[in-house]
Amino acid sequence: MLRFPLPPVPSDASLPIERLNPGIHQQLCSWLDREGRSWELLDFAMAKVNPGGFITHQRNCTSAELFSKFSRLNCTIGILAYFLESCHMYEPLYLLKDRVPVEIVNQLPQESLVKINTTVKLGCEVTGFPKPTFQWFLNDTPMSSDGATLNPLVIPNFSYSDVGLYKCEITQRCRDGSFQTISTIPSRVILENCAPFVVMEPQNCRIEAGESLELKCRIEGNPIPDFQWYKDDFPLYKEVSCSLQISSTMLHHSGLYRCLARNSEGKTLTREAFVEVKPPQTTLYHPGVFTDYSPRHSASMKQALLIGNWTYDSQGLRKVRADVKTLHDILYKMDFEVISLCNLGKVEILNAADRLCELLLPGAYVVVYFAGHGIHYFFDYLMPVDVKMDSDYSVRDLVDGNEIISRIQQKNPKLLVVLLDMCRTIPQQRVNPRITAELPHQVPRDSRTNLVMAWATAENSNAFEMGYEQNGIFMTYLKKEMEQRNILVTDMLERLKRHSKLEIPIEARDQMPVTFSSLAEPLSLDDPIDDSLVGGSLWNDCQMLAKSWLELPKKQIATVHINCNTVFIYVNFGLMDDCFSNGLKIELTVEGYEMITFKPFIYPSTLEILEVKHELDLRKCTITIHKLQTVKEDASIFLQVVECPNEQIVVHLGQPLIAKARLSTNSL
Known part of the structure; x- marks a missing residue:
């Protein structure tokens, strides 16, 4: 006689199956024949009778043959119920066994503190017949992972996205086809605080100049870490995520990269990833003043100073703020270290030029941009915001643009580009007789080498902000030309003049950009930085000084x-x-x-x-x-x-x- 551990069954469980109610016997046989599962039940029974023995699968077995076989094995009603439940045949099992309502014996814990990147199990003990189904929820949203319908729920590599309130809905089917659903109490799962640790390291790569670069790492920790990428142990400006991307690489991007992650619990570093940027197989040439251009020139460093003044006491300007932002973003993509300042007085403009000089190495590429009000008489005078425009201001209240150029050229830059986006008119004598009397006495000065200049307009002309563009007229056309990569700076400004002449709005026909160049070499703003100088002590001192000006208050x-x-x-x-x-x-x-x-x-x-x-x-x-x-x-x-x-x-x-x-x- 078969003897197995039996689930709860009716009181006549010990009776042989020959004593089974005829009506129930008939319904059981009908279901087994209709579903064709008699052989499955027989196989399971034979495996229990003869563990490890050879089983002959009789797929054409009928219910009559099945019950005949069970009768010879002295099978009881209780054992039949056990076989049906083990084979998940719950519909016929309902004929032998009453429903036991589902009940939660042990609830989920109200709160669990777990470690990041570990395997977490959540489960509750449930009783009832038939066996219920499970659906797990995270923050009241049904989970869709593979284990979301299992009990217990297993969450491998627990991370920030897994934190929240968990609950399980338990559903049981009733004899009449309806469903009963109960739910566990919510269980909050939170992360323990821990120092950052590296899960995925950045990988070495070799690419050609001009191709895009992406370095990825994965660093876990709680609280969520702050990131900072380094190249050759020097911090990279604005690279503060777990991914570093460069859309168009240049030769100077070669080097050793790593990422630092830190939080309140500690910090960690990834291993160094070596990036090699190889010269492209073909070299692009651009027509212009220097037809033999190739990217063989390099800078000791690339630095820019952008000044936008718009909060004057009268005649405020509307588009200067956007103009500085536009140029800042363009130069940043060209690997310039950019310092942008707004609404400066005279002393502040001159001191900004001096601070810029403190950052420069000989052979640097330098861009200086001023947007605001100004006047011109032989030379350009920039108007600080602390000048009372409706008063009899003096030349001494203005900033001599040539003085800024002189201070920077004492640092022997290889290229100095000065962009003046301002009017170049002279105040009328009836408006300011004082300054009209002073200007003729200004002493002309000699021009200098390695200098490229562009003015938004010609002498004695206005510069306009009209139009529907985000930027003023000069920056609108300058932006289009600067976005052409690997173009000579002289070619860029010549194209600026040509396109402005053809496309400038009719209301601003009096504005016509003017350029000047004393360059002796074909240079481009896209030229790379000389790798042999990068990382030197003087270079690092200059860079760290610039970085200190960008420190933000803590959150x-x-x-x-x-x-x-x-x-x-x-x-x-x-x-x-x-x-x-x-x-x-x-x-x-x-x-x-x-x-x-x-x-x-x-x-x-x-x-x-x-x-x-x-x-x-x-x-x-x-x-x-x-x-x-x-x-x-x-x-x-x-x-x-x-x-x-x-x-x-x-x-x-x-x-x-x-x-x-x-x-x-x-x-x-």
Whole structure:
């Protein structure tokens, strides 16, 4: 007689199958014959009777033959129920066994603390007949992974995306075809804090110049780490994600790359990945002044200073801000280290030129751009924002553009490109008799070598901002030409003049760009940096000085209490427009309350709030401040919460960004 561990069955489980109710016997046979599964039940039974023995699969076995065989084996009703359940034949099993409602014996833990990148198991103990089905949910969303319908749920390589509230819905089918569903209590699974660790290293690669480069790494940790890529142990500007991408490589991109990840628990470094950029098999030539151009020239370094002035006391300018941003992004893609500043006074402009000179090595490629108001008489005079335009200002109140050129050329640059996007008119005598009397006494100076200049307009002419383009007229056409890669700088400016003449709007026909060049060599802004100089002590000193001007305040979190609610305010910082080093973008994100309006105040008073923008849902606010170059002590911004006047938040800025350069120090 067969004897097996039996599941709960009716009270007549010990009776032989010959004593089975005739009606039930008939229904069992009908189901087995209809489904053709008698042979499966017989195979399972024979495997239990003769473990390890040879089984002859009788696929043409009928239910009558099956019950005849079971009768000879002295099979009981209980054993038949066991066979049916083991073979997952629940429909006929219902004829022998009553439904036992599903019940959760052991619930999920309310909270689990797990380690990142480990295997996590979540399960609950469930009883009931027939066996229920399972569906796991993460944050009330059905999971679709392979194990989402199993109990327990197994999550390999647990990561940030797996953190949240888990629950399991357990569904049991009833005899009448309906379903009963119950759910576990939610279980919160969170990560333990841990220092970053490397999961995937960046790989070595060899590519040709002009091809794209992508280096990837995977570093886990909790809190989520901050990233910084290094080339030859020098930090790369703005490369702060787990992936480094260069759309068009050049020879100087060869080197050893690695990524640093850090959080509050510690830091780690990937291994070094060697990148070799080989010269292309063919060399492109561009027609122009120098027809023999090939990329055989290189720079000791590539540095740019961009100044945009638009907040004058009268006659403010609308498109200067966008013009500087456009040129900043173009030069950055050409591997220039770019310093962009806005709304500077005279002392600050001259000090910015001196700070630029401190960063330069002999043989550098340098670009200087000024956008704002200006005048011209023999030479160009840049107008600082601290000039009262409607007053009798003097030449001494302006910045002599030639003086900036002179200071930079003392550092022996290989290429100096000066772009002046301003008017070049002379104030009428009735408007400013003082300056018209001073200008004729200015002493002309000799031109210098290795200099390329472009003016937005000719002498005694205006420069316009009209048009529907994002940029002013000069930058609109300059952008088109600078985006042509591997073109001589002289060719680029000649094309600028030609296209402007053909395409400039009729309202601005008086504006016509003018260029000048004293270059003796065919040079391009795309020329590479000399690898033999990169990484030297002087080169590193210059680079680290520039980086110190771009340091942002650390992220901050503040809490306020409004209507018995604890409200979290997350404060993040960035460069104004992602380019201006003397402007700060402060992003406030609200969590825990629907609508909050901020009224900011700034300290010290030399700083200015340029704009305050609240999102439509009043959960995010962006505050832009500028004139950070004036900061001589730790700065702060005070935020009054309009919805709760008694609450005030203090955001400490310290002395961020270009404040370290001391541009406002009067050293004249």
